[in-house]
Amino acid sequence: xxxxERQYAITKAQAERxxxxxxxxxxxxxxxxxxxRKAMREGLQSQLQDLETEIAEFERLRDGKVTTIVVNxxxxxxxxxxxxxxxxxxxxxxxxxxxxxxxxxxxxxxxxRYKGAAVERLQEVAxxxxxxxQEVVTIxxxxxxxxxxxxxxxxxxxxxxxxxxxxxWSSRRLRSLPTAASPPPGPRAPPAPGSCGTTAC
Numbered sequence: 001x002x003x004x005e006r007q008y009a010i011t012k013a014q015a016e017r018x019x020x021x022x023x024x025x026x027x028x029x030x031x032x033x034x035x036x037r038k039a040m041r042e043g044l045q046s047q048l049q050d051l052e053t054e055i056a057e058f059e060r061l062r063d064g065k066v067t068t069i070v071v072n073x074x075x076x077x078x079x080x081x082x083x084x085x086x087x088x089x090x091x092x093x094x095x096x097x098x099x100x101x102x103x104x105x106x107x108x109x110x111x112x113r114y115k116g117a118a119v120e121r122l123q124e125v126a127x128x129x130x131x132x133x134q135e136v137v138t139i140x141x142x143x144x145x146x147x148x149x150x151x152x153x154x155x156x157x158x159x160x161x162x163x164x165x166x167x168x169w170s171s172r173r174l175r176s177l178p179t180a181a182s183p184p185p186g187p188r189a190p191p192a193p194g195s196c197g198t199t200a201c
Contacts, residue, residue, distance in 0.1 A: 002058040003082055003110050004092055011051055011058075018048040061086040077122065077133065078114035084131045098128040 002008050022044055026037060060066055066087050069080045085095055092106040099106075109117055109125075126133055 001079065001082070002054050003086070008055070008058050011055055015048060015051040015055060018044055018051065022048070058086065062089060064089070075113075078117070080133075081114065081122065081125050081129065081131065082110050084126075084129045088129055090129070095125070095128060099124060 002011055022041070026041075032040075061083055064087060066083070069083050069087075071077055071080050085092075092110065093103040096103040096106045109121075114122060114125075
């Protein structure tokens with residue numbers, strides 16, 4: 001992320017060098033394998049695209065084209081404060097003066113994205129920039145598995161099984177379910193008198 005004009009100038013210069021390299025004839029055309037040349041070129045194009053994305057983002061912020069910044073986590077709030085400063089067209093020095101801090105302190109804050117800064121400091125920065133932070137806390141519902149009762153009575157095979165495996169799974173599940181023809185075992189009735197010839201029964 002580009003945070004100041006100096007970084008912006010450096011990033012633009014890097015992007016121009018990548019463009020020049022890609023525009024030149026391939027000096028290793030006869031010495032490298034075609035797949036290697038293709039991978040190298042794609043790597044350069046990917047890096048150039050990343051640089052151009054950062055440049056475009058900085059220019060949009062600096063030119064006042066961004067008025068609302070959406071964050072999806074608490075960590076993103078720190079990045080949003082840097083973006084808000086750029087959108088205000090403030091330098092790090094101007095923000096430091098507003099907070100009665102040395103410019104180097106703002107640089108130290110922004111370099112690691114305000115990592116280690118107290119929440120109170122983040123609020124002071126937001127107040128100095130005139131940023132209104134509206135947070136929405138959403139409590140996600142936990143996804144519980146099926147209950148024991150529903151899982152033991154299900155005869156549907158899990159997704160991803162082959163036809164043969166699904167049939168075997170269903171057969172095992174059906175055998176484990178009680179049926180009307182086979183009630184659960186109860187107490188054994190005593191034998192009828194005279195049905196055995198020994199006293200052991």
